[in-house]
Amino acid sequence: MDQHGLVVRAQRGDRHAFAELARVSGARLDATARLILRDPDLAQDAVQETLIRAWRGLPGLRDPATFDHWLHSLVAHACIDLVRKRRRRVVEVELTPIHESPTLDDAARVVDRDLLDRALARLEPEARAVVVLHFYLDLPLPRVADMLGIPTGTAKSRLHRSLATMRSLMSIDEIASTTTALGGRI
Amino acid sequence: MDMHPSARLERVLPELIDELAEAHTPDYLEAAIERASSRPQRPAWTFPERWLPMDTVATAQVPTARFPMRALGILALIALLIAGAFIVYTGAQSTPAPPFGLAENGHIAIVSNGDLRAVDQVTGEVTDLVTGPEDDAHPVFSLDGTRLAFQRRIDASTSHVLVAASDGTDATVVTPEPLTDVRTIRFSPTTDQVLIEAARDGVPSFALVGIDGSGFDWLAIDGPAERAAFVPDGGAIVFVTKAADGGEGLARFDFETGQTTELLAAVPQSFIVGPPSMSPDGQGFAFGFWVNNGNATGNARIYTMPVDGSATHSMIPAPLDICCQANPAWSNDGTRIASQRIYGDRQVVATYDATDGGTAIEFVAPSDVPDITVAWSPDDRYVLATYWSAYASGSERTTELQHVVIDATNGALVESAWDNQGPASWQRVGR
Numbered sequence: 001m002d003q004h005g006l007v008v009r010a011q012r013g014d015r016h017a018f019a020e021l022a023r024v025s026g027a028r029l030d031a032t033a034r035l036i037l038r039d040p041d042l043a044q045d046a047v048q049e050t051l052i053r054a055w056r057g058l059p060g061l062r063d064p065a066t067f068d069h070w071l072h073s074l075v076a077h078a079c080i081d082l083v084r085k086r087r088r089r090v091v092e093v094e095l096t097p098i099h100e101s102p103t104l105d106d107a108a109r110v111v112d113r114d115l116l117d118r119a120l121a122r123l124e125p126e127a128r129a130v131v132v133l134h135f136y137l138d139l140p141l142p143r144v145a146d147m148l149g150i151p152t153g154t155a156k157s158r159l160h161r162s163l164a165t166m167r168s169l170m171s172i173d174e175i176a177s178t179t180t181a182l183g184g185r186i
Numbered sequence: 187m188d189m190h191p192s193a194r195l196e197r198v199l200p201e202l203i204d205e206l207a208e209a210h211t212p213d214y215l216e217a218a219i220e221r222a223s224s225r226p227q228r229p230a231w232t233f234p235e236r237w238l239p240m241d242t243v244a245t246a247q248v249p250t251a252r253f254p255m256r257a258l259g260i261l262a263l264i265a266l267l268i269a270g271a272f273i274v275y276t277g278a279q280s281t282p283a284p285p286f287g288l289a290e291n292g293h294i295a296i297v298s299n300g301d302l303r304a305v306d307q308v309t310g311e312v313t314d315l316v317t318g319p320e321d322d323a324h325p326v327f328s329l330d331g332t333r334l335a336f337q338r339r340i341d342a343s344t345s346h347v348l349v350a351a352s353d354g355t356d357a358t359v360v361t362p363e364p365l366t367d368v369r370t371i372r373f374s375p376t377t378d379q380v381l382i383e384a385a386r387d388g389v390p391s392f393a394l395v396g397i398d399g400s401g402f403d404w405l406a407i408d409g410p411a412e413r414a415a416f417v418p419d420g421g422a423i424v425f426v427t428k429a430a431d432g433g434e435g436l437a438r439f440d441f442e443t444g445q446t447t448e449l450l451a452a453v454p455q456s457f458i459v460g461p462p463s464m465s466p467d468g469q470g471f472a473f474g475f476w477v478n479n480g481n482a483t484g485n486a487r488i489y490t491m492p493v494d495g496s497a498t499h500s501m502i503p504a505p506l507d508i509c510c511q512a513n514p515a516w517s518n519d520g521t522r523i524a525s526q527r528i529y530g531d532r533q534v535v536a537t538y539d540a541t542d543g544g545t546a547i548e549f550v551a552p553s554d555v556p557d558i559t560v561a562w563s564p565d566d567r568y569v570l571a572t573y574w575s576a577y578a579s580g581s582e583r584t585t586e587l588q589h590v591v592i593d594a595t596n597g598a599l600v601e602s603a604w605d606n607q608g609p610a611s612w613q614r615v616g617r
Binding site: 013015018019022023026028030031032034035044048051052054055056058059112113116120132136138151152153154156157160163166167 | 195196198199200202203204205206207208209210211212214215218219221222223225226227303304312313314315316317353354355
């Protein structure tokens, strides 16, 4: 069944339909939460909260076609809420890739990821949320702003400052030389 | 062409961040799904939006009322939910300020490299208002703080004027075609119109237009007209006139009658320094007036006069040892004036009693800056002073600006300059 049908069924209380939707989105939700919160335990809490809010709030989703946007909005809010609730700096946890040890050819790539990891760790969660939603979920800034409940100008400003912070911590030249040319992401 | 570092980082970030994330189905997911779906869902009728006109996409069953009592109960619950949502919404939003009088301080809109930004004077945080490849300038908040007007330059001499929400969103072009030499933008006290000072056939003129771009029209004023201030009731403007010999005076234009009334006849070789500043009660206005002494020297003083021209202008007493006092700004509570004040050996930003010039508080400014304009913070706690590198009247102002925030209660410097290349505007917020 397509997603639209699953959403409609889940809105009517079909737990199996909801479970299917959650399984499809689960990996992305977990990754988004880990990127924003940088704490695997907190991320698990955020995803749990997201799923609870999604299940309970699904009947109120007026347009099933907006399910993905709505779910991403829920996880972003869950992450921010957790940060505010706990009122502490999140533990800086390196997001170690779960694949095998990098080969010599991948060493430079690992360095880049390590630099990015450290740079992301230096951002405040609210700013990191903007970066993650924009670059990881590939959402345009007005939609990111809408998700986080902030003006577009504020989202732009947070992104601008975050990139400036990250640039100062990362070696742009080092990254540019080790990554393949990307096309179409601008 | 070498790519800008920012652009390179943005190009590599998506792929890198994707690798960093290493998305995978987490071990806890099934348990999380189970825990979530074990809870009861909220019934559809508890969501007010489901009772709005349904579109064809929604197919969820909406419970219909079988009994009048149940319908009443549902409607009452919806009303409560809507009221609750409204309270939360209004609590989170800024309340529109009254157009005149004291208000809370909002953001300060500044210009930075063709973009408009908002400065939180308390925290120093700078956020974006209007950004992009366009060359935007001259941000002006409406008197109630809910709108932002600004100038979008088309080329060296022409601009469009846009009106947006106070956060810079939903910008609308209100000028039917680019205007030449846009000098000032003023919101009407009711915020539904903007008054634009621009050149029409080479003559400084005023155009009035709705904030949605409707009803654009030039005011029928004979001769050059510059630097206007709205009378608080919105029925008229007071503005600077210019005679053929270059002397400047003051006049009032009434919107209802379309009539122009002279308030101060233009005096040869004398000029009005800066725009008139209206008292918050609308009874009078202040203006700086430089009078030629006849031997290539002159003096500038601050004067006040009634907006209806019922009395002549009267000078606010000033220290005897000053050269000039100009560019006045009337405080929001109506009790004080802030202005530029020039002594022989120094230049200051001064605030003083609007009636007798007493109880002056001064902040020493750079003596080599020819021109200083001032504005009160909406709560009258501060004065925002702008240092210009060209004289206020006559010559074209350059982009060499510096802004300082001064504590109006003691003349102490509160905030140093931001990176700003144009006039700033302090947003008024409701209390």
